[in-house]
Amino acid sequence: MLTTNTEFLHPELMDVVRLFGENAPDVAHTFLYAENNFINTVLVGGREYDFCEAHACANELEFKRYAKRFAKLAVYEALRKETGRSMPWGALTGIRPTKLAYAELEAGRPFEPMFEKFGVSPENIALVRSVLQSQEGIYSKEEGAADLYIGIPFCPSKCNYCSFITADISKTGQYVGDYLTALEQEIASCRGLYRRLKSVYIGGGTPLVLSESELGRVLEAAAPFAADAGEYTVEAGRPDVFTDEKLQLLKDYGVTRICVNPQSFCDATLERIGRRHTSADIYRAYEMAQKFGFDVNFDLIAGLTGETCEEFEESVDRAIALSPENITVHTLCLKKGAQLKEEESFLNVERIQEMIAYSRERLSQSGYVPYYMYRQKYMAGNCENTGWTKPGKACVYNVDVMEEITDNLACGANAVGKKIFLHEGRIERQGAPKDIPTYIKKIDGIIAGKRALFGGK
Ligand SMILES: C[S@@+](CC[C@H](N)C(=O)[O-])C[C@H]1O[C@@H](n2cnc3c(N)ncnc32)[C@H](O)[C@@H]1O
Numbered sequence: 001m002l003t004t005n006t007e008f009l010h011p012e013l014m015d016v017v018r019l020f021g022e023n024a025p026d027v028a029h030t031f032l033y034a035e036n037n038f039i040n041t042v043l044v045g046g047r048e049y050d051f052c053e054a055h056a057c058a059n060e061l062e063f064k065r066y067a068k069r070f071a072k073l074a075v076y077e078a079l080r081k082e083t084g085r086s087m088p089w090g091a092l093t094g095i096r097p098t099k100l101a102y103a104e105l106e107a108g109r110p111f112e113p114m115f116e117k118f119g120v121s122p123e124n125i126a127l128v129r130s131v132l133q134s135q136e137g138i139y140s141k142e143e144g145a146a147d148l149y150i151g152i153p154f155c156p157s158k159c160n161y162c163s164f165i166t167a168d169i170s171k172t173g174q175y176v177g178d179y180l181t182a183l184e185q186e187i188a189s190c191r192g193l194y195r196r197l198k199s200v201y202i203g204g205g206t207p208l209v210l211s212e213s214e215l216g217r218v219l220e221a222a223a224p225f226a227a228d229a230g231e232y233t234v235e236a237g238r239p240d241v242f243t244d245e246k247l248q249l250l251k252d253y254g255v256t257r258i259c260v261n262p263q264s265f266c267d268a269t270l271e272r273i274g275r276r277h278t279s280a281d282i283y284r285a286y287e288m289a290q291k292f293g294f295d296v297n298f299d300l301i302a303g304l305t306g307e308t309c310e311e312f313e314e315s316v317d318r319a320i321a322l323s324p325e326n327i328t329v330h331t332l333c334l335k336k337g338a339q340l341k342e343e344e345s346f347l348n349v350e351r352i353q354e355m356i357a358y359s360r361e362r363l364s365q366s367g368y369v370p371y372y373m374y375r376q377k378y379m380a381g382n383c384e385n386t387g388w389t390k391p392g393k394a395c396v397y398n399v400d401v402m403e404e405i406t407d408n409l410a411c412g413a414n415a416v417g418k419k420i421f422l423h424e425g426r427i428e429r430q431g432a433p434k435d436i437p438t439y440i441k442k443i444d445g446i447i448a449g450k451r452a453l454f455g456g457k
């Protein structure tokens, strides 16, 4: 339980308490601001911890930012001392640590001192440093630059860990035709909404679950945009839906990069998580992708149900042995959308951290560099998701989305468009309905909203 005398700090402090798991001790927090001093007192386990930080604020916004920062740090420090446990990202609870690092650099300061103060581990500080280095030449803030996202919320079956809003096509198949009609209109409405288009990304769900003719409709709608963009990814997805004909279609429409996602190379795990494919299918799908000359990304997840460290490590080794251009290592994240709620491994912090440490070491040794990373709430072991790339093969779309430096023209049910107002330092979001029939019904309003938000370029 957490109590505080300052209501606006409560959600932020709750995020810190949550880092220490379900059995975190009760915390009573008090905040006081006097003569530019941020005074935080934290009562944990009958002990009182006092913290005082001096900082003169230029305005209310800055005051709130620093109040949150220092209060989180105080609660984290008190819990760390009380429990004897440190977290890999210390008191940082935000989704985008790299954005924080860029903000420090833009303010003319190295980012490391702030991260050290927040208790971020040296390994994670080094990770952020490497990500920033890999983004050199990609990271650029440019008014009117955009990426186009197209969402296909259909899957061959629902994997039991999956936290995305997507459904088994056997239950939603009746909507595919009308969904594609609405999607075609929304995609067409993006014409003229950008000055420069950097990439096109068709994600999901599982785009290749569509039939050839349905997939052809999406690719045809995206074709004028793909002609403007330098990078074109299709999150083809599960190896069980790959066919030569569909890959040929992607090739014909100029797709440059596809995702072939193993999640794990262990057959017992694949069965347990409801993937409905084997490791042999992964090899087969990868071979097909290579035959067509696509750049390939593999998604892996650390912390899947019942997986041992050894099994995860073997997946990392097998992925590296195949040598795709990108390997993305996710940490299992439990959200409402996933069937697995009470996952035992979720609580096994040390084991997950060991898996992530192994992936970092092996990928670095094998010539991969980390090029984007992000965190989510409720991540196993308080770890992160990291995209690794061979030099020169980083996916521009992933960098743009994670760093929020370009407009995201997002189309489809549950897609979240983002307009970046660079000069004002703010972001406006436009979320589409999650539910497919509602998306279809409201398509005219969605398009009008999109043109109003992005119309000014
Ligand atoms: C939108 S999904 C689409 C991928 C594609 N349908 C597939 O399954 O191969 C993108 C990725 O998110 C990751 N993912 C989904 N649910 C997750 C969870 N609960 N925790 C961690 N990663 C997750 C998986 O690695 C997945 O490949």
Ligand code: SF4
Binding pocket: 154, 155, 156, 157, 158, 159, 162, 163, 164, 166, 204, 205, 206, 237, 238
């Ligand atoms: S992991 Fe992929 S295939 Fe499985 S349910 Fe999620 S989006 Fe669909």
